[in-house]
Amino acid sequence: MAGLFINGAVDDASVKAFDELENSVKSLINAAIEARKHAYCPYSKFAVGAAIQTDDGHIYTGSNIENGAYSASLCAERVAVAKAVSEGKRQIAAVAVVGLQENSFTTPCGLCRQFLMEFAKTDFPIYVAKPINPPLRVLCTSISQLLPKSFKLDF
Ligand SMILES: [Zn+2]
Numbered sequence: 001m002a003g004l005f006i007n008g009a010v011d012d013a014s015v016k017a018f019d020e021l022e023n024s025v026k027s028l029i030n031a032a033i034e035a036r037k038h039a040y041c042p043y044s045k046f047a048v049g050a051a052i053q054t055d056d057g058h059i060y061t062g063s064n065i066e067n068g069a070y071s072a073s074l075c076a077e078r079v080a081v082a083k084a085v086s087e088g089k090r091q092i093a094a095v096a097v098v099g100l101q102e103n104s105f106t107t108p109c110g111l112c113r114q115f116l117m118e119f120a121k122t123d124f125p126i127y128v129a130k131p132i133n134p135p136l137r138v139l140c141t142s143i144s145q146l147l148p149k150s151f152k153l154d155f
Pocket of ligand 1: 075077109113
């Protein structure tokens with residue numbers, strides 16, 4: 001497939017059937033679906049779940065946490081990263097994100113892409129699905145596809 005237009009141009013991303021994915025990827029997506037159930041989103045009503053697998057195989061999950069002072073809100077991806085990093089894990093191996101938008105995949109926002117990139121020793125896959133169990137289709141992309149030419153502080 002030559003290019004894909006989902007929340008903007010995503011080159012080289014592909015949409016696969018959930019059933020085609022490896023069991024480890026299915027587990028990561030299912031963890032994100034479970035995490036989404038804990039979303040605190042009374043203002044937007046837009047629940048998102050995320051699951052991050054670190055290089056040692058552990059999975060850390062997050063859901064979005066909104067706040068009445070809107071700018072204090074946290075996305076699911078950053079919650080999951082904060083849980084991993086605060087427990088000493090600093091290398092992301094894979095990410096799953098789930099949100100329910102009828103006509104598009106819920107890819108990480110720009111802020112979360114930068115936040116995720118901080119813990120990318122190498123490129124890692126990002127799987128985006130709808131929170132339906134099982135999700136039918138999964139957008140398979142990566143952090144470098146979603147955030148090309150990213151900023152990295154390099155002393
Ligand atoms: Zn975000």
